[in-house]
Amino acid sequence: MERPVNEPVLGYAPGSTERAALTAELARQSQERYLAPLHLGGERVLTRHRRPVMAPHRHTLQLAECAVAEAPEVERAIAAARSAHPDWAALSQQARSAVFLRAAELLAGPWRQRLNAATILNQSKTAHQAEIDAACELIDFFRFNAYYAELIAREQPSDAPGVRNQLELRPLEGFVYAVTPFNFTAIAGNLPTAPALMGNTVLWKPSPLAALSAQHVMELLHEAGLPPGVINCVDGDAELVSRVALDQPDFAGLHFTGSTAVFQRLWQAAAERLPRYRAYPRLVGETGGKDFLFVHPSAELQAVVVAAVRGAFEYQGQKCSAASRLYAPRSLWPELAERLVAVVEQLTLGDPADYSNFMGAVISRGAYERLRRAQRLARVEAELLVGGGGDDREGYFIEPTVVRVGSPDHALMTEELFGPLLSVWVYEDARLDEALSACESHPYALTGAVFARDRRHLEALSQRLRFAAGNLYLNDKPTGAVVGQQPFGGGRLSGTNDKAGSHWNLMRWVSPRVIKETFVPPLDHRYPFLGPGA
Ligand code: NAD
Numbered sequence: 001m002e003r004p005v006n007e008p009v010l011g012y013a014p015g016s017t018e019r020a021a022l023t024a025e026l027a028r029q030s031q032e033r034y035l036a037p038l039h040l041g042g043e044r045v046l047t048r049h050r051r052p053v054m055a056p057h058r059h060t061l062q063l064a065e066c067a068v069a070e071a072p073e074v075e076r077a078i079a080a081a082r083s084a085h086p087d088w089a090a091l092s093q094q095a096r097s098a099v100f101l102r103a104a105e106l107l108a109g110p111w112r113q114r115l116n117a118a119t120i121l122n123q124s125k126t127a128h129q130a131e132i133d134a135a136c137e138l139i140d141f142f143r144f145n146a147y148y149a150e151l152i153a154r155e156q157p158s159d160a161p162g163v164r165n166q167l168e169l170r171p172l173e174g175f176v177y178a179v180t181p182f183n184f185t186a187i188a189g190n191l192p193t194a195p196a197l198m199g200n201t202v203l204w205k206p207s208p209l210a211a212l213s214a215q216h217v218m219e220l221l222h223e224a225g226l227p228p229g230v231i232n233c234v235d236g237d238a239e240l241v242s243r244v245a246l247d248q249p250d251f252a253g254l255h256f257t258g259s260t261a262v263f264q265r266l267w268q269a270a271a272e273r274l275p276r277y278r279a280y281p282r283l284v285g286e287t288g289g290k291d292f293l294f295v296h297p298s299a300e301l302q303a304v305v306v307a308a309v310r311g312a313f314e315y316q317g318q319k320c321s322a323a324s325r326l327y328a329p330r331s332l333w334p335e336l337a338e339r340l341v342a343v344v345e346q347l348t349l350g351d352p353a354d355y356s357n358f359m360g361a362v363i364s365r366g367a368y369e370r371l372r373r374a375q376r377l378a379r380v381e382a383e384l385l386v387g388g389g390g391d392d393r394e395g396y397f398i399e400p401t402v403v404r405v406g407s408p409d410h411a412l413m414t415e416e417l418f419g420p421l422l423s424v425w426v427y428e429d430a431r432l433d434e435a436l437s438a439c440e441s442h443p444y445a446l447t448g449a450v451f452a453r454d455r456r457h458l459e460a461l462s463q464r465l466r467f468a469a470g471n472l473y474l475n476d477k478p479t480g481a482v483v484g485q486q487p488f489g490g491g492r493l494s495g496t497n498d499k500a501g502s503h504w505n506l507m508r509w510v511s512p513r514v515i516k517e518t519f520v521p522p523l524d525h526r527y528p529f530l531g532p533g534a
Pocket of ligand 1: 287414
């Protein structure tokens with residue numbers, strides 16, 4: 001397979017065909033009230049227990065009614081994964097890849113606006129944010145993973161005279177449990193499909209906050225020809241589904257993206273059950289972030305302003321990679337603050353189906369309350385530079401907010417808030433090293449960006465912050481990683497750094513077998529050194 005090229009991002013400019021198609025699809029889905037089933041062994045199952053799926057930006061807009069699984073349905077989903085395993089694992093890599101390559105083509109064409117519209121309505125993303133996520137990134141995941149799967153299969157051990165060695169990539173023995181976050185339809189699509197591509201079968205528990213988008217991903221996979229039982233999707237109480245999944249002796253792996261606390265809980269639950277498992281489960285988790293912008297005194301100011309605004313406020317700061325702490329030198333701060341505030345004051349906030357809005361709503365009542373609390377804390381313990389408001393009358397709207405704190409250890413600099421709140425700490429230029437220490441010693445290590453014009457400083461900062469981020473950006477915003485270009489993931493509390501959308505991630509879902517064949521086996525057990533004589 002040729003190395004894929006990234007899916008081009010459509011612009012949605014006024015008058016464009018893609019904008020007209022998206023607008024029509026938004027109108028259709030806004031009126032649809034989708035009936036979302038469980039997907040068990042290829043069957044769409046509607047349970048009696050249902051829950052509504054609402055748009056975060058409009059309390060009156062119910063998008064879907066979602067069937068909820070109880071323990072028996074979760075067990076049925078796992079049983080379906082089990083029985084699909086032998087046939088799916090026996091298919092060639094090319095045949096499995098073809099399913100996801102077809103899904104990519106469908107999504108690039110007739111399915112594009114279906115997934116984009118669902119993501120706009122369900123997760124409150126703007127057209128651009130939905131396009132780079134639900135369309136482009138998911139297409140890229142499908143295509144690049146198929147490419148990497150072939151690449152790693154090609155890596156073979158050496159032969160020796162009379163001996164042939166083969167390395168075979170087998171799927172794990174058992175099922176993989178995929179648990180996905182609300183904030184990226186692409187991540188939701190990638191977490192169950194990457195292990196499936198490698199021959200595994202999967203129980204997928206999507207975020208209840210992105211249930212509609214998850215449904216459309218499942219339907220896309222059906223359409224692409226994914227055999228029944230390969231991916232089984234259940235909406236249900238997270239603890240219950242996880243308990244049933246982790247209780248199984250053939251629980252073979254967890255593919256998780258979400259908050260640090262939840263991943264740690266799942267890891268502990270798996271560790272407690274370790275003796276009952278047939279094999280050591282693979283635990284892959286990409287988790288929280290508190291991503292930094294470190295500004296050197298030689299930085300180009302306007303580049304910092306744009307990176308801070310885009311990095312901190314696009315998708316309401318609800319990206320794991322969102323900029324949420326900024327270290328600024330005192331020499332640049334007055335002008336940086338002035339320019340930053342001026343741009344943030346212009347940002348438009350509202351229904352993302354209205355193309356004039358730069359930001360939509362935060363995802364839920366819980367997120368809204370958490371961010372309002374942080375804003376109140378900022379008013380008391382920090383200097384509020386811009387924003388600080390919220391409005392939940394129509395939807396969960398939080399103003400883009402910039403605050404200046406007095407210490408790099410303040411809670412606003414250390415805790416993940418997952419919303420449009422940027423905390424700034426101003427350091428003395430002469431104490432650059434102390435500021436770097438504060439930035440470096442942070443408990444999260446997902447993404448970060450350094451800004452400097454002088455190449456020597458750029459290199460020094462990059463070296464000094466070597467372990468502070470799994471994805472480091474030089475003079476750019478810390479968000480927007482592209483599959484195939486910036487494999488994504490971080491360390492420390494931010495995850496196991498297995499780099500989604502790369503061969504490193506795919507390696508976690510296979511258990512290699514090595515086969516040595518000796519063409520002419522020896523027929524005498526004695527070695528020459530055992531012979532007679534000196
Ligand atoms: P979350 O942890 O609340 O939920 C993630 C998933 O875990 C959901 O499917 C949820 O239903 C499930 N879950 C919740 N409680 C559970 C429990 N007790 N047991 C089992 N499962 C449970 O996260 P979220 O709000 O959906 O997403 C935001 C978080 O995800 C942020 O912390 C963000 O940094 C992180 N994230 C990280 C990356 C990355 O690549 N590092 C990418 C996206 C999001």
